[in-house]
Amino acid sequence: xxxxxxxxxxxxxxxxxxxxxxxxxxxxxxxxxxxxxxxxxxxxxxxxxxxxxxxxxxxxxxxxxxxxxxxxxxxxxxxxxxxxxxx
Numbered sequence: 001x002x003x004x005x006x007x008x009x010x011x012x013x014x015x016x017x018x019x020x021x022x023x024x025x026x027x028x029x030x031x032x033x034x035x036x037x038x039x040x041x042x043x044x045x046x047x048x049x050x051x052x053x054x055x056x057x058x059x060x061x062x063x064x065x066x067x068x069x070x071x072x073x074x075x076x077x078x079x080x081x082x083x084x085x086x087x
Contacts, residue, residue, distance in 0.1 A: 011025055011026065011029075
């Protein structure tokens with residue numbers, strides 16, 4: 001196994017500061033890496049919503065309007081107001 005010399009020196013210094021062997025530090029680091037990979041694979045898939053069906057297609061979301069809505073932090077309120085106005 002080849003390890004970058006600077007990384008190896010950091011690992012040795014870490015082990016010395018913490019009263020541990022280099023082997024135990026390397027084993028823990030590898031174990032943590034493998035555990036993270038397993039946990040990531042086990043997480044449920046998240047579906048990101050890219051559009052909101054509640055907004056009517058006739059609403060023209062121009063960049064200017066989107067900027068304005070972002071400033072007011074009320075995009076959902078805007079959709080409700082438009083729906084109320086249409087009634």
